[in-house]
Amino acid sequence: MLGIFFGLLCLLGVESLHFAHNTSQPIDVRIEYWLLEQYYDVVIDTHTPIISWNLPTFLNNHHHHQRDIQQVAYQVQLYKRPAHDTTTSILLWDTQPTESSSTTLQYNGPMFGVDSRYELRVRYWSTHGVKSDWFIATFRTAFFHLLNAGDAPQWIGSDIINMNQLRKTFNIDLSSSSAISSASVVISGIGYYELHINGYPVDLSRKLDVGWTTYQQRTLYVSYDVTDFLTGGANAIGVYLGQGWYNQQQWIIGPGARTELSTQYGSPRFIFRLVIYLSDSSIITINSNETWLGREAEHRADNLYMGTIVDYRAARPTFSTATFVDKTSLWINASILSSPVQNGTLSLQRMPPIRAGFDALDIPDLSSTDDITTSIVERYLCGADLAKFNGVLTPIGTDYSNGKIFDLGQNFAGWCRLSGINVPRGYIVQLRHSEYRYSSGINGIPFNGIDTENLESIAATDTFILQGSGNETIEPMFTYHGFRYLLVNGLDNIDSSQVTCYPVHTQTSLIGNFSSSSVVLNQIQHNILWSQLSNTMSLPTDCPQRNERRGWMGDAALSVDEALFNFDLIQFYLNFLTMIQDNQAADGAISDTVPFTVGFAPADPNWGTAYITITWALYEHTGDITILEQYYTSIRAWIDCLTRQYQQTGLAHYFSHWGDWEPAARMTNTSLISSFAYLHDVHRFINISAVLNQTDNVKNYTELYNTLAKEFHNVFYDGTLGGYADNSQAANVLALALPNVVPDPIETFVWEALLNNIKSQNQHFTGGIVSVAQLYPLLSTNGHHDLAVQLASSTTYPSYGHMFNNPIQNATTTWEAWNTLPDQAGSSLNHHMFNSIGSWFYRYLVGLQLSLADHQVHIHPRMTYDETLLTTVSATVKTQKGLVRVAWTRAVNDIEQLSISSPFLRIVKMTVTIPTNLEGIISFDPLLKSGQCHSFYVDHQLLWKRSSLYPRQRLRASSVNDLSLINVVSGVKRLAEDTDSGTMTLRVSSGQYQFHAVWEEKFL
Structure with a gap:
């Protein structure tokens, strides 16, 4: 039966279809919510992962979105790639072509192996005769906790010295017939770690790893594919360690804390395992143990609250190379330390890491070409545009007050890098951070330097001792700050071109884009994103x-x-x-x-x-x-x-x-x-x-x-x-x-x-x-x-708008309190x-209500009766089931286009995109308090018009009445009116639509 159906689909003329994504492959393919198109080395630790995908957008010959396309079947395959020969694939699981519109399923095949590599393949069949190409991607498993206890690595570090830099050398002996097929690392370093191999950071932008947890209950580990970092012969591994949250000064127990959660932590430590698979089927394993050598690195102290102290005179940048020799530092053997986990779990970090700079935020194309969206010109008042962000902030202003002050123009969390510094050896530079500045004369304070009152008991200061080598760069390790203003002490002649600052946060994608005709609402949205x-x-x-x-x-x-x-x-x-x-x-x-x-x-x-x-x-x-x-x-x-x-x-x-x-x-x-x-x-x-x-x-x-x-x-x-x-x-x-x-x-x-x-x-x-x-x-x-x-548009106290309309500072993030500063000098501005x-x-x-479990998107924007309050709203959201676009405007100038002569009518124009394989339920509220719908248009084609004989009273017990349509419009399944509220509701299939709802006064 299914085979006959597929055969019929192939006769349906797919030549008339184009693909907005230039491919017929499934898009947005995920395993355990890892977007496989975005993350190049995905690791999971479950035997029953959730697999999902979406269908691309189809365009017709007029390059409009094709409507009413549904998936009718899918096929998912999973192959295992042997670690010793990753060029071959062994079929592990095959759903076979399965008749279904669902684009989500849970894997139920054979159990995965420890430290194994797999290939996922997904394809679909659609109602418009498309049999897609395969989407193919790879992923790995870790299951580090299942390792044989007799071959397990140890937690290492030192309780005697500040051992925050460690290294290990080893050889990979390759014969003429063998090569490195694959290699993977498992590591957990707490508080934080950075991993280097053969002189290179394994992941340059990955910072403040692993994620903070209640360590005795659950400590996270990370896995890397390091095949490309290794070579035959001598190799070396280097690890930096930071205090992070595994530090007594930062583990503050409050009133009522349960005793089982009140453990005080100690010195940094890490656990490490490298497994190298050779093409001759042999395996090389490198574990963390007491043979590793360690010392105190250039970061003499690091603290999330206080900042860092870095002495670049002690830096050994080549410490992770096999040829490294240090004649001036004492490297000693690491000690075996206790595991932080106490009757808990060492588990894979299942979420993206914290990153700095460009890699931290992916910004897909959320733009729209409709005339509603392009009519919104002025988006917000102040701050850095996140939708156009390149991952770094540079100063927008500078002056001098007890040091050089740089205004980054945006409140954020992260740190700054200063480059091109030429000072003598042993020279000290300090970077201080603050969210706001004193205003001249406020509370009798006669200067306009940075104000650090809301930092309370912490310093948020990074101190650097320079090497004196010329053209030096300084950047903190294992800390971050919340700030807008950077005060540089010790470098009065530094200028803005030498300052680059990096927002830091868990890696993510910007999937929503809201804007409107209200500059106030747009600024609130801007502040929300950054905070x-x-x-x-x-x-x-x-x-x-x-x-x-x-x-x-x-x-x-x-x-x-x-x-x-x-x-x-x-x-x-x-x-x-x-x-x-x-x-x-x-x-x-x-x-x-x-x-x-x-x-x-x-x-x-x-x-x-x-x-x-x-x-x-x-x-x-x-x-x-x-x-x-x-x-x-x-x-x-x-x-x-x-x-x-x-x-x-x-x-x-x-x-x-x-x-x-x-x-x-x-x-x-x-x-x-x-x-x-x-x-x-x-x-x-x-x-x-x-x-x-x-x-x-x-x-x-x-x-x-x-x-x-x-x-x-x-x-x-x-x-x-x-x-x-x-x-x-x-x-x-x-x-x-x-x-x-x-x-x-x-x-x-x-x-x-x-x-x-x-x-x-x-x-x-x-x-x-x-x-x-x-x-x-x-x-x-x-x-x-x-x-x-x-209320949302107000700019006077107390309101969201007052946060960026006050004499102290225009907010670029959401505040902790309604109050203007310095009324609450201890309040956070972020x-x-x-x-x-x-x-x-x-x-x-926007009116977006998700009902993804039912394969539906509900769109019901509320409308103000006062049309001057808000004339235009636009949003694009990349949901888990596809891209939804909604844009509406009070379309005063569209009356003539619709051949409507009455000046007493009110019109709302709305463009909507419903993702392929979903259904849309779209509602329109009256634009007048005593209004009723006069007529309804789809793509400028009259869909329905109220007859002069149409009774004003309710027709049946239910207040929702189906309406007879004047014209049949592709994709429109139903139009109904709620005679109590006046709301008009359409049911439509997937695709792109433009609607005009015309309203008139209701005369009884």
């Missing part, structure tokens, strides 16, 4: 500049949805979920920070919500149900932990540590805030249980939620005030945001209390990070979208906990 990257450092940190930089869970929960719209961070957050699970106590409690350094356990409910919030967000952005399955049991344990806390106190006195953090007007009832998170998580858990078909849990936790919803209202509602708790904006927002909490008879009064309060504050919202995340979606879905846009508004940009202004 998110600055705090993507193997785990989601809170801020990069002061003595924090920890995995605060509340921050992570609030920004995850925005982050997944903007960046490819699936593996990054999966790693963080595993860390949360590692840190979870036997009673289900999780902690405020992960790793647990400060805060409490059980976590404040609005911080602990990160566990379920991140899990659900990953599911929504991937459609991968296995993510829900993997963490379901431990998420339930956390919910049950919260329930036991509730049973002790009730909601009236429910525990809370942090409240609605950083509000403009403080809310006194913190139990309401924490109760909100508890109810929110129970409700979300019900959703997850329904997806997983856990019917008993759906029933039991629904009963729990209904009980909690009634109690929430009874406990916190104040009938005298007409609102919840103290009737603050935050309290009423959180109550209204919870399903079925506010009874229908009083809902109008609660809304009135909220709206009046906002009006009394001169149209400002005064809540903090928890309530503001709920505010914008709440307003937009309940008929107050105009107000939401007004936080992501307020980034939640970025999710609203995509979900409500």
Whole structure:
């Protein structure tokens, strides 16, 4: 049957199709979310990896996107490549041609081997007669923890000296008939390491590796393919070590820390294994042991908070070469040190590494050629354009105040390199970093130097002692800073051409591009992008500049949805979920920070919500149900932990540590805030249980939620005030945001209390990070979208816009507080906990709601009635299922093009691209308060027009009516009207469309 179907497909005239990607191969092919087109050496450590792919965009003869193309079958093959002869391939697994539209499957073939190499092949058949070429890529496995204990390497270093540079020489004896077929390294160095072989760094831009974890529970390792670094004869390996987080000064235990997580760490150490496979089937193994030699390198001290001290007089740049001889330094044998792992796991680092500079951020083409997008000219006010970024920052201004000050024009996390330095031997240069500067006369301070008050107790200073060799370059090791301003002490004559600065963060791709007709919203988006990257450092940190930089869970929960719209961070957050699970106590409690350094356990409910919030967000952005399955049991344990806390106190006195953090007007009832998170998580858990078909849990936790919803209202509602708790904006927002909490008879009064309060504050919202995340979606879905846009567009205090419209500093990242500086001199200027508004940009202004598990994309942008508030919005998002484009504008000038004469009509024009193999559901809201749709056009072709005889009342019990179409348009399956709301909804197949929805006043 399938063979006959494929035969018929081949007769369907594929000559009329072109490919936007110049290939018929599958695109975006991933294994365990590694994009195989982007990462050249992918390593996995699971026997059941998830494999996924997308179909390319097809163009017709007019170079328009072909519509309604679906996959009808796929074939996936997996081959093993013998380590001794990687030119041959042995078939391991073959799905055979499989009739299916699914582009995701889980490997279920033979178990993979330790340290083995494989080849993946994927192809598809489509409804338009295309049989694709094979996509072919390779990957490797590691499974380092499965090595024979008798042949295992040792953790080495020294507890006696600062042994942070080690080396090992060895020979590869090759006969006339043998050659190096393949070679791989496994290494874990903590706090951090850098690996060199035969005089070259193995990965030049890879920094601050391995990722930070609770080391005794899980320590990460990395694997490299080093075949091209080795040669016959003498070879050498070199390793630098840094303190990283494996350092007592940086491991600060806060109040309430559990004793099992309070281990203090010590000196740097690493474990290493090199396996070389020769073509004659022999194997050479090099392990870390006491035969390695080590010494103190030029980096005399390194500290994430304090900075580095580097003495270049002690540098030995050729230390990793086989011919290296050092006549002036004492190299001694390394010592065997204890493993950091205590009843835990040594596991592969499954996420991309931290990188510096250009390699840290991949920027695919997210541009659009439609006339809507090109009409947006002025994108933002200040900062470096991330969409056009080349990986480095150079000064935009310079002056002198207690040293040479360079303004990089952008707040970021990273460091600077200074080159072309000519000074005598032993000369000292210091680099100091700050986020903002004193303004002349502020608080009586008469100078305009850098202001380091918000660094609190740390120095953030790099000190260099120069060699005096001429034309020297200085750059710190094993630290990073959060800053915009660089103060150079000791080099008064240095100029901007000698300064190059590198943003540093976990490697990722920019997959989202939002812009609008509002310069304010565009600047907020710009700030969101930079603050998110600055705090993507193997785990989601809170801020990069002061003595924090920890995995605060509340921050992570609030920004995850925005982050997944903007960046490819699936593996990054999966790693963080595993860390949360590692840190979870036997009673289900999780902690405020992960790793647990400060805060409490059980976590404040609005911080602990990160566990379920991140899990659900990953599911929504991937459609991968296995993510829900993997963490379901431990998420339930956390919910049950919260329930036991509730049973002790009730909601009236429910525990809370942090409240609605950083509000403009403080809310006194913190139990309401924490109760909100508890109810929110129970409700979300019900959703997850329904997806997983856990019917008993759906029933039991629904009963729990209904009980909690009634109690929430009874406990916190104040009938005298007409609102919840103290009737603050935050309290009423959180109550209204919870399903079925506010009874229908009083809902109008609660809304009135909220709206009046906002009006009394001169149209400002005064809540903090928890309530503001709920505010914008709440307003937009309940008929107050105009107000939401007004609040988001404000530039006066307190608002997002005020952060870059104040007399102190125009923000290029999101701040920690609404307050202007120096009112809160200790506040961070680079936080992501307020980034939640970025999710609203995509979900409500663009209208993008993902339903990837159902192979659908829902697009429903909310429209303001006041057309001057926001006239144009555009976004491109490279989802896990393909590229989605949405752009809309209030099309005042399109009336004549559509041959419409009435001046009283309002028009919205929207262009949409639905990825191949998906379906789109696209909704249009009325542009007038009492409006109804007059007519609807697709590609300037009239699809539907309201008849003068069309009845104004509801036609049937359901308020949604299917409409009869005037013309048949390719790809359009259905047009329906909701007669209650006036919303028009289309169901379309994949492809590119241009719509015009025309609105008129509704006359009864």
